[in-house]
Amino acid sequence: xxxxxxxxxxxxxxxxxxxxxxxxxxxxxxxxxxxxxxxxxxxxxxxxxxxxxxxxxxxxxxxxxxxxxxxxxxxxxxxxxxxxxxxxxxxxxxxxxxxxxxxxxxxxxxxxxxxxxxxxxxxxxxxxxxxxxxxxxxxxxxxxxxxxxxxxxxxxxxxxxxxxxxxxxxxxxxxxxxxxxxxxxxxxxxxxxxxxxxxxxxxxxxxxxxxxxxxxxxxxxxxxxxxxxx
Amino acid sequence: xxxxxxxxxxxxxxxxxxxxxxxxxxxxxxxxxxxxxxxxxxxxxxxxxxxxxxxxxxxxxxxxxxxxxxxxxxxxxxxxxxxxxxxxxxxxxxxxxxxxxxxxxxxxxxxxxxxxxxxxxxxxxxxxxxxxxxxxxxxxxxxxxxxxxxxxxxxxxxxxxxxxxxxxxxxxxxxxxxxxxxxxxxxxxxxxxxxxxxxxxxxxxxxxxxxxxxxxxxxxxxxxxxxxxxxxxxxxxxxxxxxxxxxxxxxxxxxxxxxxxxxxxxxxxxxxxxxxxxxxxxxxxxxxxxxxxxxxxxxxx
Ligand SMILES: Nc1ncnc2c1ncn2[C@@H]1O[C@H](COP(=O)(O)OP(=O)(O)O)[C@@H](O)[C@H]1O
Ligand SMILES: [Mg+2]
Numbered sequence: 001x002x003x004x005x006x007x008x009x010x011x012x013x014x015x016x017x018x019x020x021x022x023x024x025x026x027x028x029x030x031x032x033x034x035x036x037x038x039x040x041x042x043x044x045x046x047x048x049x050x051x052x053x054x055x056x057x058x059x060x061x062x063x064x065x066x067x068x069x070x071x072x073x074x075x076x077x078x079x080x081x082x083x084x085x086x087x088x089x090x091x092x093x094x095x096x097x098x099x100x101x102x103x104x105x106x107x108x109x110x111x112x113x114x115x116x117x118x119x120x121x122x123x124x125x126x127x128x129x130x131x132x133x134x135x136x137x138x139x140x141x142x143x144x145x146x147x148x149x150x151x152x153x154x155x156x157x158x159x160x161x162x163x164x165x166x167x168x169x170x171x172x173x174x175x176x177x178x179x180x181x182x183x184x185x186x187x188x189x190x191x192x193x194x195x196x197x198x199x200x201x202x203x204x205x206x207x208x209x210x211x212x213x214x215x216x217x218x219x220x221x222x223x224x225x226x227x228x229x230x
Numbered sequence: 231x232x233x234x235x236x237x238x239x240x241x242x243x244x245x246x247x248x249x250x251x252x253x254x255x256x257x258x259x260x261x262x263x264x265x266x267x268x269x270x271x272x273x274x275x276x277x278x279x280x281x282x283x284x285x286x287x288x289x290x291x292x293x294x295x296x297x298x299x300x301x302x303x304x305x306x307x308x309x310x311x312x313x314x315x316x317x318x319x320x321x322x323x324x325x326x327x328x329x330x331x332x333x334x335x336x337x338x339x340x341x342x343x344x345x346x347x348x349x350x351x352x353x354x355x356x357x358x359x360x361x362x363x364x365x366x367x368x369x370x371x372x373x374x375x376x377x378x379x380x381x382x383x384x385x386x387x388x389x390x391x392x393x394x395x396x397x398x399x400x401x402x403x404x405x406x407x408x409x410x411x412x413x414x415x416x417x418x419x420x421x422x423x424x425x426x427x428x429x430x431x432x433x434x435x436x437x438x439x440x441x442x443x444x445x446x447x448x449x450x451x452x453x454x455x456x457x458x459x460x461x462x463x464x465x466x467x468x469x470x471x472x473x474x475x476x477x478x479x480x481x482x483x484x485x486x487x488x489x490x491x492x493x494x495x496x497x498x499x500x501x502x503x504x505x506x507x508x509x510x511x512x513x514x515x516x517x518x519x520x521x522x523x524x525x526x527x528x529x530x531x
Binding site: 077079082083089 | 244436439440443444445447
């Protein structure tokens with residue numbers, strides 16, 4: 001479960017990116033986080049991964065309280081999350097397989113676990129025959145799926161994707177969302193940050209709308225509001 | 231999520247391989263760092279070995295931590311022998327060896343066999359004496375003064391200039407080599423640290439991803455520690471072999487030019503263990519120190 005309570009975040013340069021947000025995401029939910037550019041979506045992702053600490057308020061992630069967490073526990077908290085970035089952040093000189101084995105290794109998976117798990121994840125994302133390719137040899141969609149594969153490979157309870165369709169054409173974007181819905185149906189909590197209005201409206205999921213660091217709408221169904229977006 | 235046990239487990243072969251890969255990814259920098267460390271270790275080793283051999287020869291030459299206290303001729307042999315206790319009470323005197331006139335004469339004729347003139351000397355012209363061993367050479371003048379004040383002692387002989395000369399040479403050599411070694415250590419650590427910083431820079435994307443997926447700081451750090459360790463150990467091994475060769479060459483050269491064996495040199499077989507030990511110790515300290523300085527900063531958050 002993810003819970004933000006009265007969260008405020010002021011960056012060092014004085015930018016008030018989050019101005020008081022209270023939000024709960026239950027286990028197994030699928031949530032779209034939408035809003036215009038600069039409304040604070042990526043800042044919320046950074047708060048959820050523990051990259052930054054709230055200036056005020058409380059953040060709870062899968063049983064860890066970010067304010068009271070010990071340094072030693074931050075890795076444990078992060079292991080409950082799988083994060084997908086808009087720019088993929090795949091290691092270009094490693095093959096897709098090695099990109100996955102590398103993050104499994106990093107959290108202490110054994111070679112046997114790695115050998116069993118990776119083919120299953122690659123299959124789920126329809127990347128079976130791309131295992132030995134390096135990211136630059138893949139199409140945008142394939143790279144995006146590889147990034148999702150890496151987020152899933154450590155079997156997190158929550159997947160957070162920041163603008164995962166940013167670099168994809170509309171058809172590919174719909175395909176990707178279907179995939180995330182499928183992952184959600186398999187029991188993983190999914191939080192998708194996007195500003196693709198049509199896409200969001202198509203899926204009929206819970207939509208949390210941000211504007212200027214505040215939640216302006218939180219309802220199932222449609223992307224409402226937003227004076228500007230893009 | 232994979233076993234919580236992995237949090238603390240040390241996957242040696244993985245870290246070691248990653249460390250090797252790091253080293254291989256910067257062959258030129260690693261080579262430079264290792265060469266510099268080899269140079270530092272060689273200078274350190276050569277300095278120390280020269281100092282050790284010089285000290286050995288100087289003290290053999292002068293026997294300078296021994297002073298001779300002559301006993302009043304009017305004293306009976308029994309009285310002379312009883313002086314030993316008094317002499318041992320003088321601070322800084324660690325041993326007192328009694329030498330009678332007869333023994334002194336015998337030693338003298340043995341040392342100067344070619345001087346026939348002295349062969350039938352009367353022991354009466356020699357005095358009974360004590361050979362005193364001094365612990366702290368630097369206080370020799372003061373100690374001599376105190377020995378002279380012991381009743382029954384009439385004269386004290388010692389190599390004042392030689393003694394103070396040795397002390398000065400030894401102190402200067404110790405200070406110079408300590409300073410030099412210190413500077414070289416800092417330089418080596420700095421170069422290794424820079425090499426590793428370069429690797430961390432190359433791998434910054436991987437490090438960022440490892441953090442995001444929940445790798446511990448320790449897990450991220452270890453490959454770099456092994457990288458530094460490996461550089462230090464390789465440098466120590468190379469430096470040891472070079473030091474050995476250099477020492478052998480210098481020993482041969484001196485032996486060839488020193489027919490009278492005025493200068494004696496410790497054989498390498500007697501010093502290889504401490505040399506090897508200190509090279510590896512210093513190499514590892516420099517390597518690990520370098521890697522820790524390199525990775526200290528970038529592991530926050
Ligand atoms: N590291 C930062 N330092 C200062 N200001 C930042 C930083 N990151 C984002 N901001 C500012 O915070 C606000 C919210 O940014 P962000 O969360 O990235 O928005 P979004 O992802 O919704 O486009 C913006 O005004 C942005 O300029
Ligand atoms: Mg953003």
